Amino acid sequence: MALLETQGLTKRFGGLTATDDVDLAIEEGERVSVIGPNGAGKTTLINQITRLLDPSEGDIVFKNESILQTEPHEVVQRGISKSFQTASIFPELTVEENAEIAALGAEHGSFRLNFFRHRNRYGGVSEATRRTLEAVSLWEQRDMEASALPYGDKRRLEIGIALASEPDLLLMDEPTAGMSPEETNATVSLIDEVQEDLGLTLVLIEHDMEIVFDFSDRIVVLNRGRVIAEGTPGEIQDDPDVQEAYLGGVEL
Amino acid sequence: MSDESANPADRTETATTVDTADAADTTETEADGGETLGGASSASTVASLQARWESARDRELTVIGLTIVGVSLFPYLFARAPVVSDLLQGYQELASLMLVWGIFAIGFDILLGRTGLLSFGHAALWGTGAYAAGWASANITTFPLLLVAIGVVTAVFLSVVLGWLSLRRGGIYFAILTLAFAQMIYYMASAPLAFITGGDNGLTGVEIGSLLGVFDLGTELPSVAGTLLGTWRYAFIGAFLVLSVTAIYRILNSPYGIVFQAIRENEQRAEFVGFNVWRYKLAAFVLSGTFAGLAGALFTIHGQYVPLSSLYWQTSGEVVIMTVLGGVGSLLGPLFGAGIYLWVEYIVSGGYPFDWIAPYWLLVLGLVFVTVVVLFPEGIWGLVGDLRDRVATRLEER
């Protein structure tokens, strides 16, 4: 059985169907990209999986259990983490504290009555914090206030926060949006590395076709909320439907 | 004190962790894999954890020690010392009252300063603590410690309910909901429940027994303690202040401290790193309500009377002003905010040598507040911190 499955996932905003009967199965360790034109429903799909949005219809099964009734923080605790399309960090805290919070969330659980227990007692947290910040090359900047980081570094911190939550499945919504070509390259190789090191299952939303075709084991193409094609990069490249609907007939 | 004085020690901590990082780095390049990372450094991690834990203990003891010294010297300086006390026009009972409100304000800051939630209904918790202690003194027991316990427990129950209802909404709606519920309780106390609360007259007939059945709170402490602290009553309240500072310091250094900050900074992200944000907000509300109830009970023990106004919205506003004045998000700042507020309220409004501005004491308070907020957004505590940094850099330049 797949790590994550969506079954007939449908989300309607008034008259608009943002995702329409989406069936996905994502295997453990796989790298899947979700592509599609603006407004195709990619972000909406992710937001339903993280339980930020309630689906109108359908089911989401993670590790053989439906997470339809699960609250977002509990979804994270079960192992799904997400990096946001815009850098969503804790601006006035230091870079180190940003990662520490996420690492604490993973080690400590969603809530405990331990308000007289010193944080330092959670030994794994400082270890995980350091490992994460080294992985995203922000260890040197650990004492900086997060809001003072340059944009590209903020995005990397955002990815770091998502990683420090120790996910099994990482959902990334346009991790390279707004980055310079150098930053983009660095980020892609970063994702590449951590995916291999941690054996992560990755779902990537990305507009840059070069990255998508290089990176993915499998590509899912969404258009107007529907899955119009699914397959290896090679299959997608040759798919006439994709070229017609998504690429407007342009040769890849 | 909390954040600022924590820093030097933090630096030593990071120094130790840097060492481990370097050691791990070399192993990693040799082994060429992330897997070795954890194992290679685990021994030194234990050592650095040990060091961290010890420095944390030291800092905690420093904070507690300084608070004890401050609480012990304050009434002497304020009410009895030559020159200073004449300048300040202070007196013993006002010193006690400042501590009571101080407890209210430092507890309130858990919610406002740390978690970023503005409650406009904490009068309900303070007032309920005060009424519960007062009612119990007339009907159950006169032991001060038991009265405190009764006040606290009642306030905790009420804050669970109020928090549970008000935290349904965020931002300004939360403030309005707390205000509305608190005003509901005020009206309940003023008429339908007047047979318990004494209505507009307030709760009279409060009787406070002696501490542990031995020490009358109104009498003076023996020898030096008497000169420094004054009465048993002050010592009783002072002990609770020290206890409160210790407890809050602990809370801020527990996982709660950093989760509260995370919620203040970015609530959605806090949820999406796996924290049950709603429960933590409720916890912040209840924790601050606990100190409000404690302070309320002490207020009754101090004044031996509960005015109906203790439930009125103005009381909620006062604690907000005290906290902001002292400095939100600082452990001890709100104590100073409470002290200055009460000083203006009681001394400046009281006549000689302030007869010329006495009728305008509220205006004075307004000016003080505006000046502090505009010039020192981090409150009086921020000002103290700035001065200390400046002195420190001067000394370094030498």
Ligand SMILES: Nc1ncnc2c1ncn2[C@@H]1O[C@H](COP(=O)(O)OP(=O)(O)OP(=O)(O)O)[C@@H](O)[C@H]1O
């Ligand atoms: N909260 C909402 N309320 C109403 N409509 C929405 C909402 N969120 C998204 N939509 C609509 O749903 C459709 C899908 O949006 P979505 O953000 O999922 O697209 P996307 O594929 O992520 O696009 P992009 O590539 O621009 O990020 C769009 O037409 C959008 O306008």
Ligand SMILES: [Mg+2]
């Ligand atoms: Mg999107």
